[in-house]
Amino acid sequence: MTSIPTAVSxxxxxxxxxxxxxxxxSVRAALGAPTIGHLDPYFLSVMDEVSAMLRTVLGTxxxxxxxxxxxxxxxxxACLVNxxxxxxxxxxxxxxxxxxxxxxxxxxxxxxxxxxPGEWGRAMDEDVMxxxxxxxxxxxxCAVHGETSTGVLQDLAPMRRLADRLGALLLVDAVxxxxxxxxxxxxxxxxxxxxxTQKCLxxxxxxxxxxxxxxxxxxxxxRKSRVQSWYLDVSLIKSYWGTDRVYHHxxxxxxxxxxxxxxxLVLEEGLAGRIRRHAVNAKALGEGLAALGLSLRVPEGExxxxxxTVAVPEGVDDAATRRALLDGYGIEIGGxxxxxxxxxxxxxxxxxxxTRRNVLVCLAALAATLRGRHAGxxxxxxxxxxxxxx
Amino acid sequence: MTSIPTAVSxxxxxxxxxxxxxxxxSVRAALGAPTIGHLDPYFLSVMDEVSAMLRTVLGTxxxxxxxxxxxxxxxxxACLVNxxxxxxxxxxxxxxxxxxxxxxxxxxxxxxxxxxPGEWGRAMDEDVMxxxxxxxxxxxxCAVHGETSTGVLQDLAPMRRLADRLGALLLVDAVxxxxxxxxxxxxxxxxxxxxxTQKCLxxxxxxxxxxxxxxxxxxxxxRKSRVQSWYLDVSLIKSYWGTDRVYHHxxxxxxxxxxxxxxxLVLEEGLAGRIRRHAVNAKALGEGLAALGLSLRVPEGExxxxxxTVAVPEGVDDAATRRALLDGYGIEIGGxxxxxxxxxxxxxxxxxxxTRRNVLVCLAALAATLRGRHAGxxxxxxxxxxxxxx
Numbered sequence: 001m002t003s004i005p006t007a008v009s010x011x012x013x014x015x016x017x018x019x020x021x022x023x024x025x026s027v028r029a030a031l032g033a034p035t036i037g038h039l040d041p042y043f044l045s046v047m048d049e050v051s052a053m054l055r056t057v058l059g060t061x062x063x064x065x066x067x068x069x070x071x072x073x074x075x076x077x078a079c080l081v082n083x084x085x086x087x088x089x090x091x092x093x094x095x096x097x098x099x100x101x102x103x104x105x106x107x108x109x110x111x112x113x114x115x116x117p118g119e120w121g122r123a124m125d126e127d128v129m130x131x132x133x134x135x136x137x138x139x140x141x142c143a144v145h146g147e148t149s150t151g152v153l154q155d156l157a158p159m160r161r162l163a164d165r166l167g168a169l170l171l172v173d174a175v176x177x178x179x180x181x182x183x184x185x186x187x188x189x190x191x192x193x194x195x196x197t198q199k200c201l202x203x204x205x206x207x208x209x210x211x212x213x214x215x216x217x218x219x220x221x222x223r224k225s226r227v228q229s230w231y232l233d234v235s236l237i238k239s240y241w242g243t244d245r246v247y248h249h250x251x252x253x254x255x256x257x258x259x260x261x262x263x264x265l266v267l268e269e270g271l272a273g274r275i276r277r278h279a280v281n282a283k284a285l286g287e288g289l290a291a292l293g294l295s296l297r298v299p300e301g302e303x304x305x306x307x308x309t310v311a312v313p314e315g316v317d318d319a320a321t322r323r324a325l326l327d328g329y330g331i332e333i334g335g336x337x338x339x340x341x342x343x344x345x346x347x348x349x350x351x352x353x354x355t356r357r358n359v360l361v362c363l364a365a366l367a368a369t370l371r372g373r374h375a376g377x378x379x380x381x382x383x384x385x386x387x388x389x390x
Numbered sequence: 391m392t393s394i395p396t397a398v399s400x401x402x403x404x405x406x407x408x409x410x411x412x413x414x415x416s417v418r419a420a421l422g423a424p425t426i427g428h429l430d431p432y433f434l435s436v437m438d439e440v441s442a443m444l445r446t447v448l449g450t451x452x453x454x455x456x457x458x459x460x461x462x463x464x465x466x467x468a469c470l471v472n473x474x475x476x477x478x479x480x481x482x483x484x485x486x487x488x489x490x491x492x493x494x495x496x497x498x499x500x501x502x503x504x505x506x507p508g509e510w511g512r513a514m515d516e517d518v519m520x521x522x523x524x525x526x527x528x529x530x531x532c533a534v535h536g537e538t539s540t541g542v543l544q545d546l547a548p549m550r551r552l553a554d555r556l557g558a559l560l561l562v563d564a565v566x567x568x569x570x571x572x573x574x575x576x577x578x579x580x581x582x583x584x585x586x587t588q589k590c591l592x593x594x595x596x597x598x599x600x601x602x603x604x605x606x607x608x609x610x611x612x613r614k615s616r617v618q619s620w621y622l623d624v625s626l627i628k629s630y631w632g633t634d635r636v637y638h639h640x641x642x643x644x645x646x647x648x649x650x651x652x653x654x655l656v657l658e659e660g661l662a663g664r665i666r667r668h669a670v671n672a673k674a675l676g677e678g679l680a681a682l683g684l685s686l687r688v689p690e691g692e693x694x695x696x697x698x699t700v701a702v703p704e705g706v707d708d709a710a711t712r713r714a715l716l717d718g719y720g721i722e723i724g725g726x727x728x729x730x731x732x733x734x735x736x737x738x739x740x741x742x743x744x745t746r747r748n749v750l751v752c753l754a755a756l757a758a759t760l761r762g763r764h765a766g767x768x769x770x771x772x773x774x775x776x777x778x779x780x
Contacts, residue, residue: 004654007416007654008436009423010424010433010647012424013430017427020425020427022424023644028424030397031421033398033418035400035413035418037403038410042401046398049395053394069464074464074639105621108618108619196640198425204425204645206642206644227498229467229498231460231495247727249462250463251595252594252596252645253595254413255642260395264395332427
């Protein structure tokens with residue numbers, strides 16, 4: 001190359017999209033702490049604390065609870081390839097982009113996948129899932145707790161009942177719910193779970209917390225075939241995260257520091273209060289968006305507090321509006337995926353980003369950007385948000 | 391959990407083991423910069439600059455040059471699973487731990503693997519490799535440019551000749567050589583390469599730069615089967631790192647900042663000067679260790695400058711000595727793996743860690759820790775290092 005680029009200096013942003021979310025200063029400081037060895041006794045103690053805090057945040061006693069060294073999709077793949085063997089039946093909801101991804105990865109692991117049709121923007125129904133299963137035995141029932149592509153919160157109780165009827169493990173995507181919505185893994189009977197760091201934990205992307213129940217451990221222990229991925233093979237990774245400390249791969253030291261600090265902040269705030277904060281601010285944002293004249297994509301009762309979706313109003317340019325918010329106000333919101341591409345906006349209030357100030361600035365900037373019939377409603381939107389907080 | 395852990399505060403260390411290496415302040419500062427979105431125009435420009443700088447450092451014009459979102463082993467797996475299909479023949483040297491890992495991963499990808507026996511601590515011989523191939527056609531010949539488990543530098547020229555004779559792609563592990571030893575990917579005729587960030591680039595672990603030649607691209611484009619890993623499927627990832635910018639998975643934003651800064655530092659120093667620095671300091675360390683009465687594991691001419699290996703002297707406790715260096719002086723060195731476990735020490739002088747000061751403090755601390763017949767030789771060791779620099 002002809003010249004050396006200048007040093008990284010990111011522009012000022014407020015991240016109100018589907019993730020990453022804004023990262024608190026103390027998490028960024030932890031991220032930038034001096035790197036030490038992956039077998040250093042101090043680092044091993046950090047790992048133990050990360051696992052312990054993850055258990056608390058996920059609501060589980062599972063021994064096998066640790067972050068996979070990759071982003072949320074690596075965690076998704078780790079969960080599937082470790083419990084699925086070629087020919088196993090896997091039941092997967094298709095009401096969003098992450099259900100589609102689960103099906104794709106399960107197929108690549110050799111599973112016989114049943115894709116259960118679903119409506120984008122709606123939760124899955126137990127009976128629809130059961131009919132698709134057609135009375136056969138299944139190895140895994142998948143559920144997407146928070147569908148980041150649609151803004152839907154999936155009730156896990158009916159999925160657990162269904163898994164019981166099918167003799168299956170319940171595998172759950174908790175990427176967007178962990179730290180912002182009650183997950184309660186053990187109480188909900190979840191066997192296999194993966195999450196992400198860059199949503200309601202407000203840690204940069206790069207790690208994917210996972211957890212396996214004793215029942216899932218039994219399934220993995222009785223595999224007939226090797227796990228197709230060496231990097232994601234839990235039977236090997238657990239020797240490093242467990243008491244043996246056998247080298248598998250070099251852990252992402254600094255990202256582990258950052259996750260440690262992010263989890264500490266969750267516990268300092270208190271999980272219950274943090275979940276309430278996400279719910280209250282999402283409610284205020286939803287009321288405000290409605291008062292602006294926008295139509296919410298998800299019916300009340302199925303909404304995912306960390307992520308609110310609305311239809312792009314007729315006659316409004318999706319990409320140009322998002323670009324104007326970014327360039328004019330440094331505010332990032334998300335566009336749609338799949339059938340929602342070009343017609344849906346995704347507003348994230350996740351982790352440190354779920355604040356009253358962000359609700360107000362988001363509503364004000366959106367009103368100013370949309371102008372026309374929406375601009376005059378800025379006052380209504382602010383008032384609606386204020387009313388929701390009262 | 392009963393109490394909230396205290397914030398991360400790593401102890402002071404000098405990292406002189408097999409990696410991670412010490413991370414410069416500006417790289418840590420970049421790592422801690424504010425997180426922004428993975429589709430933010432600014433972040434896309436950072437990605438482009440990272441790819442361009444990687445091409446310069448690796449010595450390649452390959453379009454497909456980018457960091458995989460995982461550590462070096464994820465890069466290894468990405469390289470293998472994208473070019474190998476079930477039944478393909480893969481030739482793999484077995485003169486160290488990373489050759490063993492390559493064979494294991496290639497097998498899990500369905501390859502018919504030929505493991506070529508090799509001696510730990512020695513480079514692979516072209517004729518030995520050729521005999522093992524037994525005149526058959528191969529899809530891939532693997533070479534480990536820098537064997538981090540043994541401290542051996544593999545000459546790539548004979549491996550390229552062999553690959554030509556076998557009609558194979560040449561796939562190279564450059565984890566420990568990138569940024570510290572000349573890689574010259576295109577000149578060496580390497581088709582597929584993976585690296586790591588935490589060795590001679592002095593960036594924390596968490597990303598694995600990879601590069602694919604046009605010939606490797608052709609092989610991937612003509613696959614008959616899907617890549618078994620969705621997360622590591624280059625046909626999907628390239629749509630994000632290329633001009634399409636199609637969302638695949640959320641990129642590890644902050645780690646990408648850090649890699650950007652680490653690559654900038656390489657270019658600011660100048661690649662040729664940096665490689666010379668690694669060579670000169672390794673020579674001084676090797677002379678000093680020999681003067682201390684330690685026996686180097688690898689014959690001259692096959693030594694890997696970033697990593698020097700010695701036999702643990704008879705009667706000396708391996709683990710206790712390493713622990714004494716860590717506790718007494720904050721110095722990390724590495725123990726051995728596989729057949730080298732318990733009988734070998736690994737000294738890394740990588741990236742920012744390859745300094746005259748580190749050579750001297752390492753020799754002095756080792757002499758003080760070993761005591762007995764070695765302690766009296768501290769002066770000789772320092773003198774030998776000084777002589778090497780003259």
